[in-house]
Amino acid sequence: MNTHKDILRVENLSVHFEGLDRTVVAVNDLSFHVRSGETLGIVGESGCGKSVTSLAIMRLLATSARVVSGSINFEDRDLLSLSEKQMRALRGNQLSMIFQEPMTSLNPVFTVGRQIAESIVLHQGKSYKQALVDAQGLLELVQVSDPAKRLSNYPYELSGGMRQRVMIAIALACKPRLLIADEPTTALDVTIQAQILQILKDIQEQMGTATVLITHDLGVVAESCDRVMVMYAGSKVEEGLVSDVLYRAQHPYTRALIRSLPAFVDNGSQQPRLAELPGIVPTITPQSSGCAFSSRCEHAIASCASVPPAIIQASDAHKYWCRVAS
Numbered sequence: 001m002n003t004h005k006d007i008l009r010v011e012n013l014s015v016h017f018e019g020l021d022r023t024v025v026a027v028n029d030l031s032f033h034v035r036s037g038e039t040l041g042i043v044g045e046s047g048c049g050k051s052v053t054s055l056a057i058m059r060l061l062a063t064s065a066r067v068v069s070g071s072i073n074f075e076d077r078d079l080l081s082l083s084e085k086q087m088r089a090l091r092g093n094q095l096s097m098i099f100q101e102p103m104t105s106l107n108p109v110f111t112v113g114r115q116i117a118e119s120i121v122l123h124q125g126k127s128y129k130q131a132l133v134d135a136q137g138l139l140e141l142v143q144v145s146d147p148a149k150r151l152s153n154y155p156y157e158l159s160g161g162m163r164q165r166v167m168i169a170i171a172l173a174c175k176p177r178l179l180i181a182d183e184p185t186t187a188l189d190v191t192i193q194a195q196i197l198q199i200l201k202d203i204q205e206q207m208g209t210a211t212v213l214i215t216h217d218l219g220v221v222a223e224s225c226d227r228v229m230v231m232y233a234g235s236k237v238e239e240g241l242v243s244d245v246l247y248r249a250q251h252p253y254t255r256a257l258i259r260s261l262p263a264f265v266d267n268g269s270q271q272p273r274l275a276e277l278p279g280i281v282p283t284i285t286p287q288s289s290g291c292a293f294s295s296r297c298e299h300a301i302a303s304c305a306s307v308p309p310a311i312i313q314a315s316d317a318h319k320y321w322c323r324v325a326s
Contacts, residue, residue, distance in 0.1 A: 007178050007210045008034040008057070013070035015049075015056050015234075016286070025284040026052040026065065028234040034178065039204065039211040041225035041242070043218060043257070047281045049234040050214045051100070054180045057212075058097050059087045074178065093123040096171035097180040098164075101187075105167060106155040112139075112166050113151030119173045138169040142199055161192035168199060175207055182214045197224050218261060222246055227317070230254045233284050233292035237309075240318030250312070251320040252297045291323065299324045 015027040027049045034040045042050050055061050057072055059079060072079040074095060079087065091097075099105040107115060116138055117131035126134070132151060139147035142165040155163055164184065171179060181200060185193035201224060204211055213225055221228050221242060228246070229239040230253065238251040249255045259275035279296040282288075291297070294304035301324055309321040 005036055006033045007036050007075060008212070009071075009073045010053075010057070011071045011073070013053070013056060013072065014068045015052055015061065015065055016068050017062075017065050019064070023286055025234055025286060025288065027056065028284060030070070030231075030234070030236055032229050032236065032239065034210045034212055036177075036210050037204070037208045038226045039201075039213055039224055041221040041228040042212060042214045042231060043216065043221055043228055044231035045216055045257075045281060047233075048231040050216075050231055051182055052234075053231075054097065054182050054212065054214055057180065058091060058095065059084075060097075089123075092119040092170075092176075093174045094177045095180075096174070096176040096178070098167050098171045098182065098184050100183045103155065103160075103163060106163060108155055110154075111151065112153050112155065112158070116151075116166070116170050116173055119170065123174045134173070135169070138173060139166070141172070141203065142166075142169045143195070144169070161188055161196070164188065164192075164196055165199070168196070168203075172203060172207070172209075176209060178210045178212070179204075180212045180214070183216070184213070185215075185217075185220065193220075200224070218246065218257060230257070233281050235292060236321065237293065238318075238320040240314070244315060244318040248314070248318070250314050250318075251322050252299050252324075253293050254320070256296075291321075297324075 011031050013027055013030045014025065017024045017026055030053060042053065044050055056067055057079065067080060113132050113135050116135035117128060120126055120131035120134050121128055136147045136151060139150055144150050144162060144165050158166065185196050188196065197220065200211065203209065215221060225242050227240065228242050230237050230245065230251065232253045238245055238249065238254045245254060246258065249258055256277045260277060277296060282292055282295060284292055290305040290307055291309045294300040297304065304323055307323065309323050311319060311321055313319045
């Protein structure tokens with residue numbers, strides 16, 4: 001994997017939301033990379049900046065948000081310096097995204113076939129008739145039953161799992177170099193989740209697509225990712241190979257996430273016991289200092305609240321940001 005070229009390199013990215021009475025830091029000096037053919041998992045609880053990061057990459061941030069620093073290089077082009085016209089040529093073509101909720105992402109008044117064919121006509125210059133043929137092939141690829149019939153269906157006529165498959169088909173229509181999947185299995189039952197994740201894995205192997213998989217589910221990370229980056233309050237707190245981060249976690253937040261996974265007590269009762277992490281994710285402002293996790297960390301010392309965490313190299317590919325963890 002290390003021999004593969006970086007397709008995406010994010011450097012020192014900071015995103016702020018401007019409110020009426022204060023500025024909120026959603027992403028704070030974030031750097032990471034994704035290589036050709038690999039899957040990077042970005043994990044953390046709600047509000048940690050995962051989705052904002054993905055929207056910044058796609059240049060789809062809300063009007064109240066702005067990138068205040070950093071660069072986003074996709075195949076050696078800084079996306080932040082491109083015009084909107086240049087970005088439209090990339091979006092849905094070389095750079096695609098699967099959004100969290102297909103029912104709100106799909107257009108309810110257009111058929112499934114039209115919505116898949118649209119980007120093929122736009123980016124590949126094919127006729128609408130040929131694009132529909134390609135759309136049927138894509139529905140077969142993502143294992144939609146009776147794909148010829150589904151082309152004329154509207155989103156409301158499909159199940160949640162089918163709609164998610166359609167979203168994947170749209171995202172893959174132009175064989176993108178980079179695919180961002182934002183919580184692609186949210187609200188789906190366990191069986192359908194496993195099928196969707198397997199489809200993404202199979203397609204990646206066929207196309208060599210690099211994937212950024214955004215999730216709060218460490219089980220999904222363990223099953224689907226090569227490397228993982230753990231985020232908290234807009235910052236990266238730990239990153240490395242999945243085997244290192246999940247089985248040799250160093251940061252107190254990563255350890256807390258792992259302890260919160262369902263585990264069974266060995267007392268014969270078979271009742272699940274979950275570890276609770278007290279408190280909530282704090283709101284970060286430009287004036288905030290120190291480690292954002294310090295108010296919830298059982299190992300925190302006085303200086304954690306005011307002094308930035310240190311970068312610690314646990315192994316060649318595994319590092320974390322903390323002053324007290326070991």
